[in-house]
Amino acid sequence: MDDAINSSSPRRVVIDPVTRVEGHGKVVLLLDDQNLVQQARFHIVEFRGFEKFIQGRPYWELPMVVQRLCGICPVSHQLAAGKAIDQLAGVITLTPSAEKLRRLLHFGQVLQSHALHFFHLASPDLLFGFSSATEKRNIFAVLEEYPDFAMKGVKMRRFGQEIIKAVTGKKIHGLAVVPGGMNKHIDPAEVADLTAQVNEVIGWSQEVVNVARELYLANEEYHDRFAQITSPFMGLVDATGGLELYDGNLRVQEPDGQLFIDQFDPNDYTQLIREQVKSWSYMKFPYLIDKGQDEGWYRVGPLARLNACDQITTPLAERERQRFLLGYATPRQSPLAYHWARMIELLHCAEAIAELLPDNDLQSGQLSVTGEPRHEGIGVIEAPRGTLFHHYQIDDQGLVTQANLIVSTTSNNQAMNESIRRVAADQLDGQEMTPELLNQVEVAIRAYDPCLSCATHAVGSMPLQVELQNLAGQPLAVLSRDSSGNIETSSQ
Amino acid sequence: MTSERAFTLDDTEVEFEPGDSLLTAALASDRYIPHLCAHPDFSPHGSCRVCLVEVDGHNRPACTTAAQPGMTIRSDIEPINVMRRQLLQLLFVEGNHFCPSCEQSGQCQLQATVYTVGMTDLHYPPLGPRRELDASHPDLLLDRDRCIGCELCVKASSEVDQKHIFSLGGRGTHTQLIVNSEHNQLGETDMTPDDRAAHICPVGVILFKTGNYAQPTGQRLYDQQPISAIGNHRAEDVDLPPTP
Structure with a gap:
């Protein structure tokens, strides 16, 4: 895709979602003289500033502060920051109790996040169709028409949140991760309660994999x-190339299935990827250094992980992984395959939780260790949406001097733009905009489960506006949808 | 029958000993009056005003008002609680209090008092003062953002530790905790983790550099019961961080 600077006389089509929830995104389509979509820009217009304002704070605050980045995946940020502050505290190897508690916590997090996305956000599109009436495309309509299916989603998410509460004390924004370990065991009564539920959750997970x-x-x-x-895929793998969500080495798979890099130490990530800044977005554009800025973009998340790994350690999920790739000599590339891959991971998490819960290390044993403090710490995990990098430096007094966070959605930034461009190229005919264009752009974005997916899928219908502009920036036509789902077109 | 040494607090009789303040007598009778700067081990100076009560129709701080026979004290009444909430709101906006990530959350007397008194918003625009964080000490951290100017550390350091390390400097909203050293750095003093001053802060200004966030959510001091039930001054006894 050409850079905007090289675009010849582009026209602009603006899709501006304005919602009443915290995320906010805007899509701009640049048209050339032949009205062909030359470039798509998924603008992220929020600025958070975490990397800046945690400078000067003591390093042990990091998991607690940075988890506030998100209300859906705070655990992922807590754990990534936790792994980084382990290194700052000089701890390389956790105790078995701490390691298992963190893994249990992470499986609960991924499970609840995946359930939230599939049932609450994506299932209306998938069950009712991409072009169904806007008043139907929400979880309440799913509850009405498929009550049993929808309730299982609600209960599965609750189960994941109960895991999180058991480990951290709260369903959202609790705290368990401390430098070199964890601050508590899991209560035996909570283990019993979770154990009583887990087999049912595994059964529901199998059902939803079938649905997906x-x-x-x-x-x-x-x-x-x-x-x-078409893109490369990145994800953590274990020593045997198996799916790994909490702690492993990086693997990058080429579109043809060959490995671009394998068992790459995530502590050396700055030698693998670099971030590009573009003036029109607060979200950066990571790329593989060896492939360059233009060609080095890649994808992360469930689709990337399932394509890249060699196997999954839990049997039911492994069987589904094999079915997922059946007949495919090369990795699946469609963004919509994310939904299917996401549910296979959900099943894996449920199975892994069932394996972990009987482990006595969760209820007893040393929780933390200490080491010789260091000035630099890097924590990399597989968050629900993909590989998550936390990188901190501290001074002699333990205060943060530098921070770099590459969140999963950032790694998918260019891929989302490319997918939107593909959809728009297929849908946009001249200057005539249709509601179908709005719907399909939403569906394409949502497949990646970006962290602002809530913003692109408000309950009810999402207010949208598409605007065509001429070269002078004057609007030629406007297509808008209000919060009641009414669509209005007007010519200027 | 009314005792010769008794006053009424919200229509209930409270007995007192000679020399008692209204606050001392009330707390001795397990009657809670919200307060922050008062501490049983140190002389009161009535700076935070949160212990405001109505004494025979006039508003007085309970910590510096001597108990007198026959006084009629009203504490848990809406006009007084409105003023308390305003005082707490002012304390919040004059500092930088970020409860969600503060390691004293759940063990902080300011936060616990806010919950008890029913303050639900800041109301006033935050002043956002710039206060220097001091991590120069090998074992201790000074986070001045959270200081409410109660001077308990000043008193503990001078009266108990005999080190005279702390004082308040500046005036009005520019008042800050200062350290008695050449460069205003805690690392230049002889303060140790065993000092009383290291354990007296009712908020989260004086912290340890190890053992942080050791108390799990749900098991912190004020997770269990409100401050009105267990009082202000058990935090330093219950949650002594491990000495490095």
């Missing part, structure tokens, strides 16, 4: 083609 698979395969050719792009 059947929905995809029901129109496989169309789904394969929808918003399809």
Whole structure:
């Protein structure tokens, strides 16, 4: 895709979602003289500033502060920061209790986040169709038409949150991670309660994997083609190349399935990826250094992890992984395959939780260790949305001097732009904008489960505005949808 | 029958000993009056005003008002609680209090008092003062953002530790905790983790550099019961961080 600087006389189409929740995104489509979509820009117009304002704070505050980045995946940030402050505290190896408590916490987090996305955000699109009435495309309509299915989603998310509460004391923004370990064991009564539920959750997970698979395969050719792009995939793997969510080495897989890099120490990530800044977005654009700024973009998240790994350690999820890739000599590339991959990971988390819960190390044993403090710490985990990097430096007094966070959605930034461009290129005919364009752009973005997915899928219908502008920036036509779902077009 | 040494607090009789303040007598009778700067081990100076009560129709701080026979004290009444909430709001906006990430959250007397008195917003625009964080000491940290100017550390350092390390400098909203050393740095003093001053702060100004966030959510002091039930001055006894 050409850079905007090189664009010849681009026209601009603006899709501006304005919602009543905290995330906010805007899509701009740049058209060339032939009205062809030359470039898509998914603007992130929020500025958070965490990397700056944690400078000067003591390093042990990091997990507690940075988890406030998000209300959906605070655990992921807490754990990534926790791994980094382990290094700052000079701790390389955790005690078995601490390691297992963190893994249990992380499985609970990924499970609840995946359940939230599939049932609450994505399932209305998948069950009712991308172009269904806006008043139907929400969780309440799913509850009405598929009450049993929707309630299982609600209960699965609750189960994941109960895991989080058992480990951290709260469902959202609790704290368990301390330098070199954890601050508490899990209560035996809570273990018993969770154990009583987990087999049912595994059964529901299998059901939802079936639903995701059947929905995809029901129109496989169309789904394969929808918003399809081709990219490398990145994810952590264990020593044998298996799926690893908490602690492993990096693997990057080429679109043809070959490994671009394998068992790469995440502590050396600055030698693997670099971030590019563009003037029109607060979100950076990471790329693989060896491939360069233009060609080095990649994808992370469930689709990337399932494509890149060699196997999954839990049997039911491994069987589903094999079905996922059946007939595919090369990795699946369609963004809509994220939904299916996400549910296979959900099943893996449920199985892994069942394996961990009987472990006595969760209820007893040393919780933390100390070491010789260091000035630099790097924590890398697989958050629900993909690889998450936390990198901190501190001074002799223990105060943060520098921080760099590469969150999962950032790694998918260019990929989302490319997918939007593909959808728009397929849908936009001249200067005539249709509601279908709005819907399909939303669906493409949502497949990546960006951290602002709540903003792109408000309960009810999402207010949107698409505007065509001429070269002078004057609007030619406006297509808008209000919060009641009413669509209005006007010519200027 | 009314005792010769008794006053009424919210229509209930409270007995007192000679020399008692209204606050001392009330607390001795397990009657809670919200307060922050008063401490049983140190002389009161009535600076925070949170212990404001109505004494025979006039507003007085309970910590510096001597108990007298036959006084009629009203504490838990809306006009007084409105003023307390305003005082707490002012304390919040004059400092930088970020409870969600503060390691004293759940063990902080200011936060616990706010919950008890029913303050639910800041109301006033935060002043956002710039206060220097001091991490120069090998074992201790001074986070001045949270200081409410209660001077308990000043008193503990001078009266108990005999070190005279702390004082308040500046005036009005520019008042800050200062350290008695050449460069205003705690690392230049002889303060140790065993000092009384290291354990007296009712908020989160004087902290240890190890053992942080050791108390799990749900098991912190004021997670269990409100400050009105267990009082202000158990935090330093219950949650002594490990000595490095």
